[in-house]
Amino acid sequence: MTERYDGFWAEFLGITPAELNLPGLSIAEHVGLQGYRGVWCFRRGDRTVVSAPPGWLPHLQGRLPEIGQDHLMEESVLREVFGSDFDRLVGPAYQGYLLPDRFRPYVAPHVRFLEPEEAGLVETFRVECGQDAWEYAGFNEATSYLAAIREGDQIVSLAGYNRLRRDEAGGPCILTHRAYRGRGWATATTSAVVGRALQEGKILLYQTLQTNTASIRIARRLGYEQYARYVAVRLKAETPSNPALQRAGIARR
DSSP: OOHHHHHHHHHHHTSOHHHHTSSEEEEEEOSTTTTOSEEEEEEETTEEEEEEOGGGHHHHHHHHHHHOGGGTTOHHHHHHHHGGGEEEEEEEEEEEEEOGGGOOOOOOTTEEEOOGGGHHHHHHHHHHHOHHHHHHHTOOTTOEEEEEEEETTEEEEEEEEEEETTTTEEEEEEEEOGGGTTSSHHHHHHHHHHHHHHHTTOEEEEEEETTOHHHHHHHHHTTOEEEEEEEEEEESOSSOSSHHHHHHHHHHO
């Protein structure tokens, strides 16, 4: 039932669908993450896929097999692997998936999709919520299918759809004004966005930090299930800046 998702993630991570569903460790050059200065450690079942910039592959191919995949979500281990090039860790993160026949719409009559000429309302909402909250929620310039709940001329809850890789897949981003949380409005706006994306045949993903239990509850209410979890390591350099790391990677190949 997950074949379409398996195909998407295998291509995104640079491996085969069969490999994705077998136990073990894969280390691959960025495909879907091309240009990203960092490393993803993506864990699905008993398979961990490490997607990395090409300059890091020799070091990782020599170093990671001796560590074992069970430890590749641990910050202390990853700091040791990347040394002084380690910048910061993002995650662990929840990666969900939604099969169309498992979608459970959460309908609220006061949810509606915004028109382009209402961009000023969106900007006011962004300013009121704060730039940090806006970015944490995942909104960006490419966000589409904006669905909102308003009180008068004020947006109080907003959801949108972010495309990922050739527009075939994507997931919702959600933000509700702090004073209006706990009313189910985030679920309602997200449901509208997810429903429209499903109508257009999209692969529906859902990404949030594992610690964001409120966001994960929204996903589960709508029928999402967990597909994988991952951590992302932001790096300071495209290749190991420490010559000892470079030599270690070459020696262990």
